[in-house]
Amino acid sequence: MISPAPLQTLLRDSRLAPHLRAVAQKVAQGERITEAEGLLLYEEAPLGFLGTLANHVREQKHGDNTYFNRNFHIEPTNVCLYTCTFCSYSRRIKKREDGWEYTIEDMLDIVRKYDGQPVTEVHIVGGVLPQYDVPFYTELFQRIHAHRPDLHIKALTPVEYHYIFKKAKISYEEGMRLMQEAGLQSMPGGGAEIFAPEIRDQIAGGKCSGEEWLRIHEIWHELGGRSNATMLYGHIEEYHHRVDHLEKLRALQDKTGGFQTYIPLKFRNENNELSHLPEVSVIEDLRNYAIGRIYLDNFDHVKAYWPMIGRTTAQLSLAFGVNDIDGTIDDTTRIYSMAGGEKHPAMSTEDLVKMIRSVGRRPIERDTLYGVIKDYTDAEFADDKAYRGYTSLPVV
Numbered sequence: 015m016i017s018p019a020p021l022q023t024l025l026r027d028s029r030l031a032p033h034l035r036a037v038a039q040k041v042a043q044g045e046r047i048t049e050a051e052g053l054l055l056y057e058e059a060p061l062g063f064l065g066t067l068a069n070h071v072r073e074q075k076h077g078d079n080t081y082f083n084r085n086f087h088i089e090p091t092n093v094c095l096y097t098c099t100f101c102s103y104s105r106r107i108k109k110r111e112d113g114w115e116y117t118i119e120d121m122l123d124i125v126r127k128y129d130g131q132p133v134t135e136v137h138i139v140g141g142v143l144p145q146y147d148v149p150f151y152t153e154l155f156q157r158i159h160a161h162r163p164d165l166h167i168k169a170l171t172p173v174e175y176h177y178i179f180k181k182a183k184i185s186y187e188e189g190m191r192l193m194q195e196a197g198l199q200s201m202p203g204g205g206a207e208i209f210a211p212e213i214r215d216q217i218a219g220g221k222c223s224g225e226e227w228l229r230i231h232e233i234w235h236e237l238g239g240r241s242n243a244t245m246l247y248g249h250i251e252e253y254h255h256r257v258d259h260l261e262k263l264r265a266l267q268d269k270t271g272g273f274q275t276y277i278p279l280k281f282r283n284e285n286n287e288l289s290h291l292p293e294v295s296v297i298e299d300l301r302n303y304a305i306g307r308i309y310l311d312n313f314d315h316v317k318a319y320w321p322m323i324g325r326t327t328a329q330l331s332l333a334f335g336v337n338d339i340d341g342t343i344d345d346t347t348r349i350y351s352m353a354g355g356e357k358h359p360a361m362s363t364e365d366l367v368k369m370i371r372s373v374g375r376r377p378i379e380r381d382t383l384y385g386v387i388k389d390y391t392d393a394e395f396a397d398d399k400a401y402r403g404y405t406s407l408p409v410v
């Protein structure tokens with residue numbers, strides 16, 4: 015296992031620049047960093063330094079525990095009214111014959127395929143089209159719930175909700191209440207992209223604004239629901255846009271406490287209108303995970319979504335603030351495989367456990383709300399050779 019050196023070792027290092035030392039001391043004392051300090055980390059902090067701070071926060075919160083779940087995705091359609099320039103997944107309406115548009119029965123057939131299997135969550139998200147409206151989704155959630163009440167329904171983002179509530183001429187409050195009554199249990203974190211309008215207006219194809227995204231999550235939290243939050247990074251945004259994004263998430267979390275997990279999403283450049291942009295390096299991926307972990311002191315979890323960054327970077331990220339690597343997925347999403355991520359994203363529970371163990375962390379199977387389903391830190395784990403190989407890296 016590659017792991018950053020302990021924070022106290024870093025603080026004893028006389029070569030550490032004073033402005034970075036000040037941030038490290040704050041993190042050591044459990045104090046919140048400012049927006050200016052967040053920007054300083056993005057602009058100046060080396061990877062080893064960030065890893066030490068982020069790993070400290072991660073281990074204070076979770077020790078070696080690393081979470082995953084057994085889930086599958088349903089993507090109702092990949093045809094979309096919107097025209098996000100980073101999107102490799104969607105087909106425009108005039109080319110809808112190239113895409114798919116599932117009916118409720120089609121989606122119930124997918125759910126039925128998992129009858130008798132120990133999956134705990136269905137993750138539903140896709141494109142935006144007029145036939146997928148409030149009555150459609152309420153019926154879908156009701157019927158999934160009636161068929162399999164133990165399956166947690168995590169579905170749709172403010173992108174879809176904003177569109178369908180506007181079309182139905184109902185408020186966000188009324189709409190989210192209807193979804194909850196129909197069986198919605200939590201919301202995934204997608205559609206956040208970058209909140210700053212000067213960037214969002216260029217990449218997000220006319221969908222809901224950053225304020226609207228945040229407002230729908232806020233209402234959902236007020237109804238007692240939990241949700242996740244993402245940031246799409248590595249395209250045309252600058253570091254200060256990332257800090258602004260993190261600050262808005264942290265501020266809403268202070269207000270509601272309803273977010274569970276922060277999930278940075280890397281811009282991938284295959285088959286989209288931004289293909290001319292290079293992808294950022296693995297170093298930048300790890301720096302971004304680490305800064306998210308340091309900045310979002312009020313978020314419990316940071317997740318690396320392995321179908322998007324690949325298994326190796328997901329493993330590395332566990333030393334840079336990440337404590338969750340999503341789920342088995344079972345080859346049921348195309349969103350990132352069409353953009354350059356894993357071509358057939360599926361891992362067995364055994365694969366996930368091995369992947370986590372082989373970098374010296376402790377695999378815990380969870381449900382959507384982080385209830386423990388199986389703790390793999392039993393006696394056999396104490397003898398695990400990979401775990402005993404855990405070592406530290408120099409930090410400066």
Ligand code: SF4
Binds near residue numbers: 097104142173
């Ligand atoms: S990112 Fe989502 S909203 Fe944007 S075009 Fe793709 S499917 Fe549509």
